[in-house]
Amino acid sequence: MAFFTRTPFGRKKRPQSAVSDGLWKKCDGCKQTVYQADIEENMQVCPNCGHHYRIQSLARIELLVDSGSFEMTHANITADDPLEFSVGKETYAERIGRARKQSGLNEALVTGMARIEGVRCALGCMDSTFVMASMGSAVGEKFCRLVKDAIVNKVPLIMISASGGARMQEGILALMQMAKTADAVRQINEAGLPYIVVQTDPTSGGVFASFANLGDVTIAEPKAYIGFAGARLIEGAFGIKLPEGFQRAEYQRDNGFVDEIVTRPEMRAYLGKLLRYLAPSADKDLENYTPEKEEPAMATAASGTEEEA
Numbered sequence: 355m356a357f358f359t360r361t362p363f364g365r366k367k368r369p370q371s372a373v374s375d376g377l378w379k380k381c382d383g384c385k386q387t388v389y390q391a392d393i394e395e396n397m398q399v400c401p402n403c404g405h406h407y408r409i410q411s412l413a414r415i416e417l418l419v420d421s422g423s424f425e426m427t428h429a430n431i432t433a434d435d436p437l438e439f440s441v442g443k444e445t446y447a448e449r450i451g452r453a454r455k456q457s458g459l460n461e462a463l464v465t466g467m468a469r470i471e472g473v474r475c476a477l478g479c480m481d482s483t484f485v486m487a488s489m490g491s492a493v494g495e496k497f498c499r500l501v502k503d504a505i506v507n508k509v510p511l512i513m514i515s516a517s518g519g520a521r522m523q524e525g526i527l528a529l530m531q532m533a534k535t536a537d538a539v540r541q542i543n544e545a546g547l548p549y550i551v552v553q554t555d556p557t558s559g560g561v562f563a564s565f566a567n568l569g570d571v572t573i574a575e576p577k578a579y580i581g582f583a584g585a586r587l588i589e590g591a592f593g594i595k596l597p598e599g600f601q602r603a604e605y606q607r608d609n610g611f612v613d614e615i616v617t618r619p620e621m622r623a624y625l626g627k628l629l630r631y632l633a634p635s636a637d638k639d640l641e642n643y644t645p646e647k648e649e650p651a652m653a654t655a656a657s658g659t660e661e662e663a
């Protein structure tokens with residue numbers, strides 16, 4: 355540090371306060387110091403290296419859907435504590451209370467109806483700030499209701515997955531959600547409606563092994579962790595060395611589990627194109643759609659979509 359920054363009583367405080375104030379951030383991807391506002395402006399993606407930071411569900415939804423078009427549904431469904439489970443001194447009910455306070459949400463899955471580039475769709479988005487977006491009965495139930503909404507409204511379903519797996523505090527009730535949600539996907543399939551999954555970091559465990567892996571089209575964010583069990587567990591169990599980049603989005607794409615890797619800034623346009631391609635019955639919605647302009651708040655007229663799927 356240059357001498358002119360010294361004070362008679364020693365060195366001046368480093369501008370480290372700016373780092374702790376959140377003005378600067380050492381990027382997890384490139385390890386460069388990046389201006390925090392630049393990351394935020396770039397949808398929580400590092401402008402240097404393209405590292406995708408995790409993003410909360412409501413912020414992500416805002417980035418994806420047409421302005422003002424998201425109507426949240428089933429917001430009051432939340433976890434119960436039938437097993438009266440506790441970890442240490444904290445009961446499951448207390449854990450849920452803490453998660454609610456931290457995230458401002460009632461559960462790890464946010465559901466609703468929205469428009470993306472003018473096309474109406476049912477949209478679900480998981481939130482890793484809520485008990486690592488683990489799947490318990492409430493998440494399973496919300497997913498099934500979202501599927502039902504898509505079928506009743508004859509619109510495509512988009513699911514943005516992120517999860518640490520099944521919620522262990524609900525034991526077998528959490529594991530049961532895998533079968534329940536997989537069956538809901540069967541229903542949307544039988545209804546002839548497209549189901550698009552966007553896998554984000556991390557998509558793992560019971561969610562990976564059920565609805566997050568059953569999409570007609572599966573998209574992933576760059577370098578997202580996607581897999582059932584962790585690499586170390588697999589290496590230990592089978593006594594093998596796994597290749598570099600194992601269980602990252604690119605690896606899953608190269609092995610046929612993911613159709614396309616799409617960056618966050620490109621996601622909205624990509625989904626819009628996909629929806630227009632896959633959901634021709636929603637075309638009528640586009641008659642009143644003008645890109646670049648903000649939509650009038652909450653187009654409620656659903657009649658345009660009540661056509662044959």
Ligand SMILES: [Zn+2]
Binds near residue numbers: 386388402405
């Ligand atoms: Zn970076």
